Amino acid sequence: MFLGLDSSTQSLSALVIDPARGEIVREVSVNFGAELPAYHSPSGFIPGGKGGEVHADPRMWMEALDLVFAKLTDGFDLSRITAVACSGQQHGSVYFDATLEQRLATLDAGVPVVDQLSPALTRATAPIWMDTSTGAECAEIAAAAGGNAEVCRLSGSIAIERFTGPQIRRFHKLDPASYEKTAVIHLVSSFVGSVLAGKSIAIDHGDGAGMNLLNLQTLDWDDALLDATAPDLRAKLPPAAASATIAGPVSAYFVEKYGLSGNCQVVLSTGDNPSSLVGMGATAPGTIVISLGTSDTFFAAMENAVTDPQGFGHVFGNPAGGFMSLICFRNGSLAREALRDELGLDWSAFDSAGLAGTPAGNDGKRMLPFYGPEITPRRDFDGPVRNFPADASAPVQVRALLEGQFLNMRLHSLWIGEKAELIRLTGGASQSNGIAQLIADVFQAPVERFAIANGAGLGAALRAAHACGHDLAKLQADFCKPAAGSRLEPDASLAAVYDEALADYRAML
Template identity: 40%
Template sequence: MVTESSASFLGLDLSTQQLKAVIVNENLEILHEETVIFETHLPEYRTNGGVRVNKANPHEITAPTIMWIKALDLLMDKLIIASVDFSKIAAISGTAQQHGSVYWQNGAEKTLGNLDSSNFLHTQLATSFSVSDSPTWMDSTTKIECRCFEEAVGGPENLARITGSRAYERFTGPQIARISTHRPETFKNSERISLVSSFLASLFLGRIAPIDYSDASGMNLMDLRTKKWHPQLLKLCGPDIEKKLGDPVPSCSCLGTISPYFVERYGFNEKCKVIACSGDNPSSLIGMGIKDDWLAVSLGTSDTLLIWLSEPKTVLNGHILCNPLDPNAYMAILCFKNGSLAREKIRNRYADKSWDEFNELLESTPRGNFGYLGLHFDVEEILIAASGEFRYNKEGKKLSKFSSSEIEIRAAIEGQFLLRRLFAEEIGFKIGKGTKILATGGASCNKSILQVLSDVFGCPVYTQDNVNSALIGAAKQALIGFNKERGENNRADYLTPKLVCEPYKNSEDMYGPMVQKLVQIVKNIENESKQI
């Protein structure tokens, strides 16, 4: 019997390139971590970065479903070698790359429920999938299906209002429709269809797990407000699709107890709970622990903003998902392609590839940069259909270059964060007293950059020691679900962010007008791009 004082919680993260596990105690203190890297540890599947690209059609990007299962077998062996006591694990949950899909062969659920604990999972489930290579979030073969989805409900804006996003090629709904149309026999032989997150939960549950609300809202299939599959969109996905998908369930809900296979093979307690798994973005929100007065900013290859919303917005260039922590709330995702790589390019060009020199030049210029503003889109931006470099003076006049390296650097960094603030405010985030930013990702260790972020948004900026928010979020899902099942409230202070910097007092006077100026600049850039 697992006692409260000895209970631990297992979180898993099935991402594009690897499968990770973390074991934590009830205070979310990390007890153990392990990782299986697909390309390194499972070379027999010949993936590159965890995926396969179809040479005949480079837009088709998949991953071997059985590779993910073999990775779990390897991961469990690593945990055994590390002397993990599985009997103390009170609950399990997980997170996974969003938008990928898994197609279970007819009879697969019966196989899942009758596994032989003396054999590996991957040998017993080798023939359990009607589609051997799962479509991933990187796949972009569904342009025709996306058009059909938007037309079925009266256009992209209506689809965004209903499902939280306009049609995206990587989303699961159009992908299911494509398989149904192009491979009707395969579709017919598919007993159930999972997202990668619910597939992961299924392995531990011993039966096909339902999809949680948050991950379901990234499919272009579920009505955000009713939390049910939308009838008109379902019709595009093929016969018996409701049965193949099952009904979505609330995030962090308990799905049942762990499969006898894991009890017998690894010594899990038979009462260990399996909690609904979710996508990486919802789990990141859980892992960061943000609430409605927080803005999460991930400063990575792409910069991603996660925003807590009290009601859904209709956006054409972002995503609205169901909030995994509150069934009555929502979350917005804004992604900017030109993140750290754009910052590094500026550093290389104007600071001799040195972050120390970059920071020194950044700090040597005054906040507001004399009104100079720079926008650098090395690749076509997502929220602005434009690429190239754009420079402006305080009157909004376009320039070809600035007069010094330090002005170039500050103009670029301020330009990035002004653009992020502009779109965050448009989607519903309210800048004001009491709002805070939690920064994560590679650039969150650069205090000079974080100070600009703080000044532009007029908010204090915090960081956390553990930057793997999705994995920690998975472990926290297990803990939340376990406590809910026992009728206990969850504490709000599992993770304690550390204050890094605060905005200068007159920051809003400086940057508020610059955001307003940026509105017209963005319109001008978009109009110029349309004419090219």
């Protein structure tokens, strides 16, 4: 059996697969806001950050790791796990002093992980992907590296506020003494994998490409980008390596405390989106994945690494080899939640009121669906912009928000230059039938969903099995199957409605 962990924005989830039976045999999850209230992070991050700062408490992730294993072992024998792999929300970074390695190597099974590792933190909080505070640092990095076109050519993305390099630069500028004391900088994904392995593990090419530091040709940290970012940075970064690399056996901490086998191997971690590419059976070009987690993302395996001249799109490593494109939207589930709560609805009423009770195209009532700063397009919105009165009925508002979100996604994915032939949906909001049908109609493409909405966790478990010799195509054929009757066809009669809506939306932006 193989274990996949996914440390995303709002939860840490774990999923066990049995390839012999082609079945998911266990799924548990820890919701940070609900189950770790002491961190005062209802949506997985510390609210109220100033100047675009969005950080999370890395101690919360450490505590969640013990909690998720405690849940996993309840009635389940973890000695049957052959290997484990992790994924994590992308771009977030965790900073440690030189005692980290010794602490990881000697974790005491009698003491929680958080008590043993938190004294090594050199930055109390971890910037995460929602952070937009590094505009100045992005401009400085671009200038030092020869311009954004060059940063994009080297790393697959222009300098982007949430990416780890600009975040590291900001830390160096704000607190040079703590930067100096920092010996190791991990991504969220490689940090969780390092705790499991009892040593610092490498950063994979999937998540590493979200740092503005990895050279996509050499697949190593790029000296020009390192120099443009912060001093002595190479020495503070783990090496970059292929996603399918086995890092070594699991730490004795997890053997003694939770009954994992001493032979259980830890495979390198990757980002939650690259992991979902694997878990949604989309590692070969042709299928587009839309993930509706905290962020909305749109991604696909790439035939050739094509960069986005406008700077919205990114190129990351595909964990199965080659590259993937990705576009990220910050106003995803949290914007939908904001309107749902404003209108006092639950998800089922949100679906039926908004989508069943209004016509496609919303009779021309449109919304720029942004409750706060947006990544794509990059702008600091104060709230949604409507071409209709703000006190319109609930159904009109819900449809305007959802149509706005997916028109925005269609508009900003045009640079990829290919019409979507098949879309697979994952993430929490993919459970909504109304949203799934709307996506089929806006993109005029069939939409499929799986029985579980955790494509990243499934991808992590599949990667663990693949790194241990299982054939990836066979694993994907067995596990990446749309749920029976889940395929939704687009309504062809709505093509013109959404072409017109797209033109309106573009004009409003």
